[in-house]
Amino acid sequence: MLKIENLNVEINGKKILKDFNIDIKDGEIHALMGVNGAGKSTLVKAISGHYDTDITSGTITYKDKDITELSPDKIANEGVFLSFQTPVEVAGVNNSYFLKTAVNAKKVYNKEEELDSMEFMKLLKTKLKEYNLDNSLLKRGLNEGFSGGEKKKNELLQLLLLNPDLIMLDEIDSGLDVDAIKSVAEVINGMLKEDASKSLLMITHYDRLMELIKPDFVHILKDGKIVKTGDYSLALELDEKGFANLGLEDEKA
Amino acid sequence: MKKPEPINSINKVETLTNTYKYINNDTTIYEVQENEVLTIIDVIDTDYEFIRELKVNDNATLNYIKIGKSKNSSSIKYINNIGKNATLNIAFFESENSKNTVETKLTNSNSSLNINALIDLKDDAKVEYNVLTNHQNKSFSDIKFRNLLGGKSSAKLNMFSIVEETASFSKAFQNSQTILLSDDSFISVTPHLEILIDELEASHGATCGDLDKDSIYYLQSRGISEDDAKKIVLDAIRDEVVASVKNEQLSEYIKGLL
Numbered sequence: 001m002l003k004i005e006n007l008n009v010e011i012n013g014k015k016i017l018k019d020f021n022i023d024i025k026d027g028e029i030h031a032l033m034g035v036n037g038a039g040k041s042t043l044v045k046a047i048s049g050h051y052d053t054d055i056t057s058g059t060i061t062y063k064d065k066d067i068t069e070l071s072p073d074k075i076a077n078e079g080v081f082l083s084f085q086t087p088v089e090v091a092g093v094n095n096s097y098f099l100k101t102a103v104n105a106k107k108v109y110n111k112e113e114e115l116d117s118m119e120f121m122k123l124l125k126t127k128l129k130e131y132n133l134d135n136s137l138l139k140r141g142l143n144e145g146f147s148g149g150e151k152k153k154n155e156l157l158q159l160l161l162l163n164p165d166l167i168m169l170d171e172i173d174s175g176l177d178v179d180a181i182k183s184v185a186e187v188i189n190g191m192l193k194e195d196a197s198k199s200l201l202m203i204t205h206y207d208r209l210m211e212l213i214k215p216d217f218v219h220i221l222k223d224g225k226i227v228k229t230g231d232y233s234l235a236l237e238l239d240e241k242g243f244a245n246l247g248l249e250d251e252k253a
Numbered sequence: 254m255k256k257p258e259p260i261n262s263i264n265k266v267e268t269l270t271n272t273y274k275y276i277n278n279d280t281t282i283y284e285v286q287e288n289e290v291l292t293i294i295d296v297i298d299t300d301y302e303f304i305r306e307l308k309v310n311d312n313a314t315l316n317y318i319k320i321g322k323s324k325n326s327s328s329i330k331y332i333n334n335i336g337k338n339a340t341l342n343i344a345f346f347e348s349e350n351s352k353n354t355v356e357t358k359l360t361n362s363n364s365s366l367n368i369n370a371l372i373d374l375k376d377d378a379k380v381e382y383n384v385l386t387n388h389q390n391k392s393f394s395d396i397k398f399r400n401l402l403g404g405k406s407s408a409k410l411n412m413f414s415i416v417e418e419t420a421s422f423s424k425a426f427q428n429s430q431t432i433l434l435s436d437d438s439f440i441s442v443t444p445h446l447e448i449l450i451d452e453l454e455a456s457h458g459a460t461c462g463d464l465d466k467d468s469i470y471y472l473q474s475r476g477i478s479e480d481d482a483k484k485i486v487l488d489a490i491r492d493e494v495v496a497s498v499k500n501e502q503l504s505e506y507i508k509g510l511l
Contacts, residue, residue, distance in 0.1 A: 071479065076473070084471070098475075101481070101485070158475060162476065
């Protein structure tokens with residue numbers, strides 16, 4: 001699904017990722033952990049084509065296609081979805097209109113017929129009902145004035161509608177209460193169950209989300225590189241002992 | 254004898270009674286009588302110099318909407334008179350060339366002036382606004398400009414509000430937000446408040462920048478192309494000004510004229 005080889009990424013001239021490598025196969029769930037500033041968010045930003053990330057060398061291959069130089073919209077339409085740590089508020093853009101535009105952009109990219117308003121509303125209602133999500137966010141501006149929890153719910157709604165093959169979650173659990181984390185897990189597990197070939201890369205600091213979405217691999221990122229990989233037990237060990245006791249604290253800390 | 258037509262065209266007069274008085278080739282008065290509400294859409298597509306007098310009598314409301322479409326350049330001077338407890342709501346939509354002076358004396362208590370302007374220019378269009386507001390009694394003014402400038406277009410805005418000693422507890426606000434869509438576009442904004450009393454609320458400010466990169470990236474990250482993302486963000490700004498008309502049907506009508 002996703003293969004990253006010798007990736008070097010800078011932000012504002014500062015080297016963040018250094019010869020980074022990862023291989024995520026179809027259907028695998030990977031968790032990425034590490035201290036603040038280790039490069040976790042930079043990685044998912046680089047994969048999704050963020051304007052801030054300067055890829056100086058290395059390749060990002062998604063489904064055997066080099067997406068290193070693709071624009072963010074093309075990467076998204078190829079089937080990569082990044083759930084933002086802090087979703088952006090876009091004032092004045094109606095949320096429902098935005099969702100329909102995004103769904104149809106993917107349809108056009110895949111040379112499929114666009115959904116008209118009725119078809120889109122039908123799809124929307126189906127997804128809302130399936131995961132017991134409320135529709136109160138639809139009439140409002142895109143993330144405009146949304147609480148932290150509402151923004152994450154809106155990310156989930158986009159995820160469900162766009163139905164990507166590679167799901168990347170950047171600290172989707174931050175700032176969420178226990179029930180909201182359960183809702184996140186329900187949506188993600190539902191999507192993975194529906195299509196076992198989908199892959200997941202999640203960044204998290206907490207064990208809570210991983211209790212509900214069991215990763216196949218847990219990676220510890222330090223200073224722009226993966227320094228340790230294990231299974232779920234590594235996350236448990238980290239939760240118990242902390243980065244410092246595993247000798248993985250930030251060098252500058 | 255046939256009444257001479259004004260040099261501009263009035264596309265829609267929502268409520269009737271006192272609409273306009275044609276004075277001469279240079280001056281037209283739009284007047285709304287006491288307790289009435291009048292909405293006027295004024296499409297300016299000629300290239301002359303003329304005067305508009307907007308007169309709002311006590312307890313009345315005039316919603317005046319200008320759609321500026323002069324290919325070469327029009328020059329308009331607005332002289333506004335607002336009665337006691339009366340409101341003048343102005344929406345300016347500029348997409349071509351024009352020079353405008355807006356003079357308002359707020360001499361009556363609880364009179365209100367609201368100006369929402371969209372200066373949406375491309376190529377080498379030029380727009381100039383001089384907005385002079387004089388609070389002489391307890392009154393309210395809120396002047397907002399949203400400027401989207403592409404190509405080699407330019408806009409010059411001077412906002413000058415005076416709050417006199419006789420205008421205690423007035424409110425006077427000025428704001429201009431500009432997005433420069435090209436390297437060759439140009440904006441000059443001068444917000445200016447002259448305040449002669451202590452008891453009031455007032456603010457002024459001007460910002461200038463590019464389209465918000467994070468907003469564009471966010472939309473792109475959901476599969477929307479860069480061009481479409483920019484259009485969506487810009488249309489949202491345009492819609493915000495159109496929505497200031499506060500009438501959904503009228504807003505849709507105005508969108509059709511822009």
